[in-house]
Amino acid sequence: MIYAYILIEAEPTRVQELVEELAGMQLDASVIKSVHATTGRFDLIAYVEAPTIQDLGN
Numbered sequence: 001m002i003y004a005y006i007l008i009e010a011e012p013t014r015v016q017e018l019v020e021e022l023a024g025m026q027l028d029a030s031v032i033k034s035v036h037a038t039t040g041r042f043d044l045i046a047y048v049e050a051p052t053i054q055d056l057g058n
Contacts, residue, residue: 001049002056008044015043022046029055 010018015037022035022044030050038045050056 001051002053004048004050004056006046006048007042008046009041010043012043018044028058030058
């Protein structure tokens with residue numbers, strides 16, 4: 001299994017909505033395990049799990 005943190009830029013008005021929307025979302029073979037709001041250059045950080053690095057890239 002491959003685990004990664006993905007940094008996401010979002011519209012400020014959608015940050016809370018995206019936290020709820022993305023958490024638990026399945027993307028092909030990858031799964032977003034958790035999403036958290038941040039401050040600074042990026043607005044969200046997602047913890048993602050995928051079987052391979054290629055699946056993570058998809």
